[in-house]
């Protein structure tokens with residue numbers, strides 16, 4: 001989506017040209033007024049003169065008349081059901097059935113001419129619902145919820161279908177990844193009921209107001225990537241508070257991951273039915289698990305999702321004299337978060353003493369967190385001794401492992417009174433048999449502090465499968481570790497996006513008591529991404545949360561620069577949610593659950609909010625960041 005002034009034809013065309021060159025396939029332009037809508041003609045003409053034939057979308061809020069004009073010049077019109085012709089004053093009131101029906105009838109009458117025009121011109125309509133910008137009518141009846149978002153969209157679909165118009169695409173965006181995932185899933189299910197098995201309408205995916213830099217990318221990857229893993233989604237947009245051209249490679253990487261998955265999983269049923277029965281697709285509920293202990297660290301039960309670092313290339317850690325000191329320095333670099341557990345692979349029996357020395361060295365430099373040891377079950381066939389100070393044994397189990405080595409693992413942990421994690425490493429289709437073999441061994445050798453994990457192709461579906469298998473075999477209370485090796489691409493952004501999908505999607509489904517990260521990257525980088533993923537999946541808050549709009553032609557200040565200034569001054573405020581929104585038209589609604597809002601309200605003017613309440617109206621932009629800081633300070637946050 002462009003963020004230029006729509007009346008500035010040349011700048012808008014230049015930006016669309018750059019977007020198209022970067023790989024963008026559809027460009028959206030805001031049309032806040034009739035004049036802007038009329039100027040879409042000039043934008044289109046100049047684009048075509050330059051040989052750029054990218055489809056155009058007009059973005060409409062509050063101005064049905066502008067939509068009618070835009071429908072003459074674009075391939076698609078996006079309307080927001082919450083503000084197309086409905087009231088949005090945050091009024092709390094009861095609507096009688098009759099009042100509700102009357103308002104809906106009035107809105108439908110305003111919408112019908114657009115449907116007729118789009119039908120006549122062969123133009124598509126996106127019914128683009130946003131969390132936080134539902135109409136007062138819908139909000140009062142259904143709440144600001146996925147259900148409200150879906151009902152709001154379906155009311156507009158009813159009008160389209162009454163007019164025998166079907167060129168409709170839907171979006172259900174939210175800045176909260178849980179809400180976005182739930183709303184899209186709910187709409188998919190509702191549409192499936194309506195179409196009774198026939199192909200349904202396409203979906204446009206996005207996480208709105210995702211912010212910028214790593215957090216914006218991670219949130220987008222979690223929300224969009226999770227839905228693509230469900231098999232939902234036909235077009236996507238990544239919304240970053242950055243130059244829109246920088247959104248394109250991020251979007252391409254998210255899509256690339258899913259296309260790889262879809263190609264590999266061809267023929268396999270990817271859709272919602274492969275969610276374990278305990279997962280509610282429409283509400284986040286964390287899977288219940290019993291608490292186990294790794295030394296003093298609780299995992300599962302009511303404890304937060306833990307973060308573990310797996311030290312790759314174990315020989316280099318245990319053979320070097322100063323590795324413990326270097327690790328301590330790395331861990332100290334991650335501001336505001338801590339590594340809670342370490343995992344190291346024991347390659348052979350001889351490594352046990354090296355690992356014990358490494359443990360002792362860690363203690364000396366003050367890194368007194370649990371150190372667990374990972375082995376291949378084959379190694380346990382020999383006469384292996386665990387290093388002293390080992391907090392848990394992680395045993396890799398593959399199809400080639402003998403039952404003897406699996407039994408041996410049970411006896412070793414039983415004798416040493418430490419925790420055990422079974423990590424299944426196999427093709428998805430081989431996992432059920434491996435789970436059964438391990439459960440058979442556990443029936444012979446009862447153990448209590450046990451966790452499970454899986455490493456297979458398609459991490460999201462592997463985690464779901466594992467959770468479902470444990471549940472089905474009456475072992476659903478054991479903690480699950482989501483293990484992720486940040487696998488081998490040179491592209492750090494691609495690794496981050498892949499990790500966000502592989503870890504974020506199960507976490508949003510409520511699966512996962514610990515995430516264990518390793519592979520390419522420095523320890524501090526891996527941990528930083530892990531905690532950002534937990535925050536993006538709304539499970540652990542370790543930093544300030546920013547909800548900033550991507551900006552568009554309505555934006556009333558330099559959003560990127562303002563966001564950077566505010567972040568610089570507030571990044572120490574752990575847990576505080578700050579919204580930075582470009583315009584007063586959509587900003588207050590779409591900043592959803594922010595604690596404080598900084599919203600453009602006119603050229604050079606800003607309105608500040610505490611929650612949904614205005615606390616300073618139309619103040620000068622120069623003084624607004626300081627006033628915001630003072631406001632946060634006065635609140636005691």
Ligand code: SF4
Nearest residue numbers: 549551552555582583
């Ligand atoms: S909130 Fe931001 S992106 Fe949304 S309409 Fe306003 S300026 Fe544009």
